[in-house]
Amino acid sequence: MTELSWTRKDLLGIADLSAAEIQLLLDTAESFREVSLRPIKKVPTLRGRTVVNLFFEPSTRTRSSFEIAEKRLSADSLNFSSATSGLVKGESLVDTALNLQAMSPDLIVIRHGHPGVPHMLAKRVAAGVINAGDGAHEHPTQALLDAFTIRQHKGGFEGLKVSIVGDIEHSRVVRSNVLLLHKLGAEVTVAGPRTMMPVGVEALGARAVYSLREALEGADVVMMLRVQLERQSQAAFPSAREYFELFGLTQARLKAAKRDVILMHPGPMNRGIEIASDVADGRYSVILEQVANGVAVRMAVLYLLSGVHREAE
Amino acid sequence: MSPEVHLKRTILESKQISRIIRRMAVEILEREGSGKDLMLVGIRTRGVPLAEALAAEILKIEEVEVPVGVLDITLYRDDLSTIAPQPVVKETHFPTTLSDRCLVLCDDVLYTGRTIRAAMDAVIDFGRPRVIRLAVLIDRGHRELPIHADIVGKTLQTQANEVVDVHFTETDGESKVLLLEKSGG
Amino acid sequence: MERLLIQGGRLVDPGQGVDDRLDILIEDGRVERIGKGLKAGRGGETVEAEGLIVAPGLIDMHVHLREPGQEYKETIESGTRAAAAGGFTAVACMPNTQPPNDSRPVTEAILKEANRHGYARVYPIGAISKGQKGERLAEVGEMVRAGVVAISDDGWPVMSPELMRSALLYAQHFGVPVIQHAEDLGLGADGVMHEGEWSARLGLPGLPGAAEDLMVARDILLLEQTGGRYHVAHLSTARSLELVREGKSRDLGLTCEVTPHHLLLTDREVADSDFSTQTKMKPPLRSESDRLALIAGLQDGTVDAIASDHAPHHADEKDVEFSAAPFGIVGLETTLALGLDRLVRADLVSLYRLVELLSTGPARALGIEGGRLAPGDVADVTLFDTEPRRMVSPKRFQSRSRNTPFLGWRLRGRPVATFLAGRRVELS
Numbered sequence: 030m031t032e033l034s035w036t037r038k039d040l041l042g043i044a045d046l047s048a049a050e051i052q053l054l055l056d057t058a059e060s061f062r063e064v065s066l067r068p069i070k071k072v073p074t075l076r077g078r079t080v081v082n083l084f085f086e087p088s089t090r091t092r093s094s095f096e097i098a099e100k101r102l103s104a105d106s107l108n109f110s111s112a113t114s115g116l117v118k119g120e121s122l123v124d125t126a127l128n129l130q131a132m133s134p135d136l137i138v139i140r141h142g143h144p145g146v147p148h149m150l151a152k153r154v155a156a157g158v159i160n161a162g163d164g165a166h167e168h169p170t171q172a173l174l175d176a177f178t179i180r181q182h183k184g185g186f187e188g189l190k191v192s193i194v195g196d197i198e199h200s201r202v203v204r205s206n207v208l209l210l211h212k213l214g215a216e217v218t219v220a221g222p223r224t225m226m227p228v229g230v231e232a233l234g235a236r237a238v239y240s241l242r243e244a245l246e247g248a249d250v251v252m253m254l255r256v257q258l259e260r261q262s263q264a265a266f267p268s269a270r271e272y273f274e275l276f277g278l279t280q281a282r283l284k285a286a287k288r289d290v291i292l293m294h295p296g297p298m299n300r301g302i303e304i305a306s307d308v309a310d311g312r313y314s315v316i317l318e319q320v321a322n323g324v325a326v327r328m329a330v331l332y333l334l335s336g337v338h339r340e341a342e
Numbered sequence: 343m344s345p346e347v348h349l350k351r352t353i354l355e356s357k358q359i360s361r362i363i364r365r366m367a368v369e370i371l372e373r374e375g376s377g378k379d380l381m382l383v384g385i386r387t388r389g390v391p392l393a394e395a396l397a398a399e400i401l402k403i404e405e406v407e408v409p410v411g412v413l414d415i416t417l418y419r420d421d422l423s424t425i426a427p428q429p430v431v432k433e434t435h436f437p438t439t440l441s442d443r444c445l446v447l448c449d450d451v452l453y454t455g456r457t458i459r460a461a462m463d464a465v466i467d468f469g470r471p472r473v474i475r476l477a478v479l480i481d482r483g484h485r486e487l488p489i490h491a492d493i494v495g496k497t498l499q500t501q502a503n504e505v506v507d508v509h510f511t512e513t514d515g516e517s518k519v520l521l522l523e524k525s526g527g
Numbered sequence: 528m529e530r531l532l533i534q535g536g537r538l539v540d541p542g543q544g545v546d547d548r549l550d551i552l553i554e555d556g557r558v559e560r561i562g563k564g565l566k567a568g569r570g571g572e573t574v575e576a577e578g579l580i581v582a583p584g585l586i587d588m589h590v591h592l593r594e595p596g597q598e599y600k601e602t603i604e605s606g607t608r609a610a611a612a613g614g615f616t617a618v619a620c621m622p623n624t625q626p627p628n629d630s631r632p633v634t635e636a637i638l639k640e641a642n643r644h645g646y647a648r649v650y651p652i653g654a655i656s657k658g659q660k661g662e663r664l665a666e667v668g669e670m671v672r673a674g675v676v677a678i679s680d681d682g683w684p685v686m687s688p689e690l691m692r693s694a695l696l697y698a699q700h701f702g703v704p705v706i707q708h709a710e711d712l713g714l715g716a717d718g719v720m721h722e723g724e725w726s727a728r729l730g731l732p733g734l735p736g737a738a739e740d741l742m743v744a745r746d747i748l749l750l751e752q753t754g755g756r757y758h759v760a761h762l763s764t765a766r767s768l769e770l771v772r773e774g775k776s777r778d779l780g781l782t783c784e785v786t787p788h789h790l791l792l793t794d795r796e797v798a799d800s801d802f803s804t805q806t807k808m809k810p811p812l813r814s815e816s817d818r819l820a821l822i823a824g825l826q827d828g829t830v831d832a833i834a835s836d837h838a839p840h841h842a843d844e845k846d847v848e849f850s851a852a853p854f855g856i857v858g859l860e861t862t863l864a865l866g867l868d869r870l871v872r873a874d875l876v877s878l879y880r881l882v883e884l885l886s887t888g889p890a891r892a893l894g895i896e897g898g899r900l901a902p903g904d905v906a907d908v909t910l911f912d913t914e915p916r917r918m919v920s921p922k923r924f925q926s927r928s929r930n931t932p933f934l935g936w937r938l939r940g941r942p943v944a945t946f947l948a949g950r951r952v953e954l955s
Binding site: 034035036053056057059060061063064067068069071072073074077102329332333335336337 | 414416417418422423425426427428430431432433434435463464467468469
């Protein structure tokens with residue numbers, strides 16, 4: 030048996046990965062899940078390695094998930110966030126990259142509001158770069174932890190009906206998830222108001238529907254997205270009340286899905302806008318498992334990437 | 343260019359291995375008593391079939407079912423920064439708590455001792471056994487750390503350019519121990 | 528009396544419908560005769576053009592020279608050197624300088640600087656509105672008297688239909704065309720790339736093709752009422768092209784240009800280049816079907832000119848996040864080679880048609896001299912060779928900026944020399 034090994038310096042997006050690489054990440058995460066269940070939740074694997082967490086956008090859950098993963102692997106982590114460091118002072122991204130490079134970190138985890146910034150950074154630094162979300166483009170570790178959670182509950186992906194509902198256009202979670210699930214053989218449906226659906230969405234590998242009922246029908250997995258009405262241009266949606274009326278998930282509506290449906294949400298949730306509280310906290314919800322799995326997945330990513338020898342361009 | 347490896351000789355055949363494992367099981371029982379607080383822990387990959395074989399022998403001899411754990415030491419290796427890409431991490435699993443147990447680490451070959459060092463660090467992160475012992479099928483010498491085995495199947499004089507290759511039915515289809523030689527490279 | 532004979536070349540001159548092996552005799556800056564076996568005569572100079580193409584001087588009707596105000600990106604000197612290096616004898620420069628060219632003194636200053644260097648003719652385009660603010664008409668008459676050949680608020684579209692109607696009417700007093708950067712800013716205002724499959728994949732805000740189409744449609748409706756001349760700058764969508772084609776069939780004073788990058792690249796390039804900011808420009812690289820429609824427009828005559836939209840930006844400005852980067856790429860030093868290799872050699876258009884699009888067409892659209900080498904015409908000439916292979920290497924650019932997506936492209940065909948009024952342009 031030849032085992033696939035990880036050879037990528039960076040994890041920039043799901044778009045780059047093969048199905049075999051995705052499986053390797055998920056299998057590795059499976060082994061790391063056990064570390065979080067030990068009495069001493071820490072292994073010496075990345076002792077002496079430096080990981081920089083570079084967050085240009087506020088993030089609580091993704092950043093703390095990465096931090097915990099780093100600590101459990103005994104890496105030294107350093108946090109830069111736009112609120113607390115020189116990042117706001119108008120320094121160009123290239124200069125930031127060169128400064129980081131001078132400190133020779135082993136890995137850089139980056140969250141940025143603009144698509145493509147992790148790619149740009151990856152070309153400039155010798156360190157491995159992990160995309161923790163770039164604008165509305167990709168959020169690969171979120172998609173991996175979602176897939177990990179789905180696999181735990183459903184065993185596999187082939188023919189699985191997964192529906193993702195919400196503001197498809199502005200969601201990086203959607204892009205990474207659709208790409209990943211499509212590569213592993215799931216049937217992905219995206220649903221939302223027509224004003225929140227990007228032109229050309231089918232290119233991602235998903236079927237687009239415009240009613241919640243149609244999206245839920247026969248679904249094995251339902252993923253609700255956070256809807257940020259305040260961020261929409263005025264034309265996209267008139268009000269939160271009307272949104273919930275048309276696309277909000279309730280117990281009654283969820284009945285259209287399969288009986289063993291699992292309900293997911295990447296968080297943070299808007300209770301009463303895209304999801305009713307009783308559903309979010311109900312028996313189908315695996316939302317908190319997603320959070321726990323996030324740590325295992327990120328440990329796996331940090332572990333695999335730290336084994337790749339690299340040189341700066 | 344990777345070094346060429348060729349077979350020098352067969353050290354042990356399947357029957358000899360079974361006999362040695364039976365003797366090792368007896369030795370474990372003699373040293374540690376009735377086996378009530380024993381736990382065998384196989385170090386992945388080929389320590390696992392050894393631990394299972396020892397447990398089977400102990401069951402035959404003493405009619406005691408000794409729990410068998412599985413330990414993956416990848417995350418504790420001291421050479422991760424020098425090898426690439428990363429080795430595949432597999433799960434570690436203990437059937438019961440380790441506290442106050444007599445824990446016997448099992449591995450196929452004892453060589454530099456670094457694997458055992460990593461294994462002990464890993465075990466201690468899981469709990470506090472009363473004692474830790476080490477059982478190996480082959481001790482081939484060349485230690486780099488102050489570590490020795492308590493129960494040894496066979497001691498072998500080897501050269502640094504030789505490889506001791508242990509096969510078990512469970513992992514490799516048949517049981518045998520080969521001595522290989524690296525040349526060129 | 529100065530005499531120059533360009534001998535033995537293939538004269539491709541769509542201005543007079545000629546494509547033949549002919550010599551050109553130039554006297555005192557004007558074409559004296561064309562024919563076979565001409566002699567330079569005593570004291571005359573001869574340029575051997577055996578194996579070369581001889582064409583009326585190429586005209587890039589859409590460039591940004593950045594001077595005054597942004598000399599770190601480009602100057603009139605470096606921009607006209609780039610023009611000459613790219614085989615162009617003339618450029619029309621857009622008014623979005625700092626200050627904008629919205630008045631006679633700015634126009635005069637540009638022309639003075641251009642004449643001082645003399646690498647290529649510079650035809651300034653004046654602003655439509657004061658300060659390019661889209662509010663009140665600029666002093667078009669004053670600027671035309673100073674040398675402006677067209678008016679445009681390029682960089683910014685004229686959003687107000689009222690102002691566009693006035694511009695179309697008022698420009699007729701001075702015989703100049705109105706050039707529109709056709710984009711309705713009310714649609715997809717935060718866009719950074721073409722809205723379509725690739726913007727969906729990359730999560731980048733889209734610039735819908737409809738924003739261009741809306742504006743072209745509106746302006747054609749106005750043009751029907753006002754008469755006059757209207758030119759669509761850097762037309763980029765299939766639908767806009769169709770609108771222009773239909774308008775032309777009704778003999779409206781309607782012309783349009785397309786850029787080499789819209790003819791050769793698509794929105795996919797943004798992904799393939801991993802978000803390279805060299806793929807960011809306005810209008811954005813469009814879909815493959817748009818691209819194919821533009822090529823059809825070259826073939827059926829709907830497109831009047833190929834223009835580079837040469838838009839220099841400093842490396843530091845382009846070396847940023849995709850969304851934060853300025854729009855635009857340079858083009859003066861790649862346009863001819865791209866046309867020769869990727870349009871003519873690829874059998875999409877004839878060499879004759881390419882010369883028409885790069886010389887005769889823009890001269891007609893702007894209503895300026897040039898684009899023809901008949902006896903009596905000004906002797907602006909471009910010589911080029913269709914054979915040699917060369918890699919696009921921005922390090923060799925004469926332009927101060929190097930922002931091109933064509934870096935490393937291997938192209939066959941290159942300019943050899945340009946002549947302004949019979950004098951060879953020397954770049955040393």
